[in-house]
Amino acid sequence: MIEAANRLHTVEEYYFSKKLREVNLLIASGKPVINLGIGSPDLSPPQKVVDAIANSLFDSNAHKYQSYQGLPELREAMATFYKEHYNVSLSPKSDILPLIGSKEGIMHISMAYLNQGDAVLIPNPGYPTYQSVTKLMQATPVFYELDERNNWQPDIKALEQKDLSKVKLMWVNYPHMPTGAVPSEHTFRELVDFAKRHDILIINDNPYSFILNDNPTSILNIEGAKDVCLELNSLSKTFNMAGWRVGMVVGNGDHINNILKVKSNMDSGMFYGIQKGAIEALNCSKMWFVTLNSVYKKRRDLIWKLAESLNCTYDKKASGLFVWAKLPAFVNAEEFIDLVLKEHHIFITPGTIFGSKGEGYIRFSLCAQTEDLEEAITRIK
Template identity: 80%
Template structure:
């Protein structure tokens, strides 16, 4: 057999890829498993988005290679969206780069700024892709712990005590996944000052701002942030377009141009019709967000009841499309979810896949119907 690259020895198959095989085998054997693990929106995108992609298919440019930077009107729509919702002014020609999903951006940014041996600050708990991409590019992971006592926000004093001489990049993710913690403007200001002091690029991964959250925030709203910060965003959660793969990276033109150097050598532009649909999504009125969140609120209320039935505790002030719940004392996350999967045929995410600080926690997704969540409650209480 051909020997694989050394970089593959630094990562494992993604947890959900492995675990869903087990879930699918249970379903194939006749068991009715309800999936509360994956944050894949189950509702439809706005109707005008569907119409936009459909109507675009006969356009003269629809099936040609597209620009690496996306349609000018898409970048204009992204700039307007950020101005309207985050009070952030961006030049659509130089400070915005559309992406095929924000996950793509994690790799592009890492390849653009990290050399082998550079160090990267990664949240614990946090999105596992930050760690795997860092290792794939040959950089070194340096975890910083988050916990409930500090509302899952970075402890700047603890960060200052580290040897930061080799740290090049820091990942943050607010509103936070998996906990749903909200940032504060003071926390963002402290992070920007920290980045400037140590010449570190901070990247805020920000796809959850509009789910059960009345106060969307961008780190780019902080004075001076563009000098040391990039922000990733996505249409996946806000507009039920996860499979469309529409994301964006935003920031200073020099930083964006460096990311473009990587992207333009790795793919072609986003499909024309998807761009047309994305433009319409970004123009949605306030009523879209109200309607979306009315559904998620009803689901969250039921998930809280399910968490109560499982003797978990949770923060009712958390935002986003997940409920982060603490298990009873001394219970192990993976053992707990495996027992519930085996006995009740309900799949819940163990907190440990997000890092060691996730031990003793589980995460419920709100991407399931009211009927399915009610069935879960019935199975547990029975």
């Protein structure tokens, strides 16, 4: 038996990969499971985006290998998007690298910068992939705790007390997943100053800034941020294109070039038609966001009612594609969601998959039809 690499002993199969097998078995056995666990948009992309990919199939270049850096017009559209919505100026030639989904960017950035034994600051609670990729790189995760009392913002004073001598990267994610906390300008300024003091590269993972959020922001809007920060962004949630796999990493051209050295050895470019569709999405008017959020507001109202039916509390000021709800005292998150799944056939995500600070919380997805949400409320009541 040929043994797998030692690095695989440091990670486990992704939670949703395992849990959804259980959920799908219940569905296959006839159980009417309502899935409120994952943030996979169920709404359609803009029609002009769908038309663009369909029409592109007849272009002479559609089926050829594509540039590792993406179409020039795609990078132009990304630069325009950042200028219009975040007031951040980027060079399409040097400061933008399209990605086959922003998730691959986490791996590419880590491969470009981490050596064995380096340390990485990771939020708790936070996206589990930050930790797993760090371990696969044989680097050391160093968790920094986020707390509801501090609106889930980093405590810079506490960070300063850690041994930062081996820290190379720091992952931040605002608007924050899973809590929905939005960043203050003060938070971003503190992070940029912190990165400069300790020679750390900060990456803000920013896929949720247009969902139920009136003030989309980028860390690159802070003066001097491009020297010490990168930002990941995605079209998955903003334009209902999760399965299309379109994202980007933006920042200083030197950093982008380092990431390109990895990426160009990992794939052979993004499918031409998807790039054409992405261009149309990025050129959407602001009415798209108004329409999208009107749907999510109705769904969130229903999720709030569902949370109340389960005796949970929540923050009405939070943004994003999820509702982060606090369980009654002394209730175990994983035991609770398993009970709800068994008795009511409703799948909810336990906060513990995002770290130890997620204990006592559960996360609801807004990616479900209003009829399903109303049915879920009825089942609980």
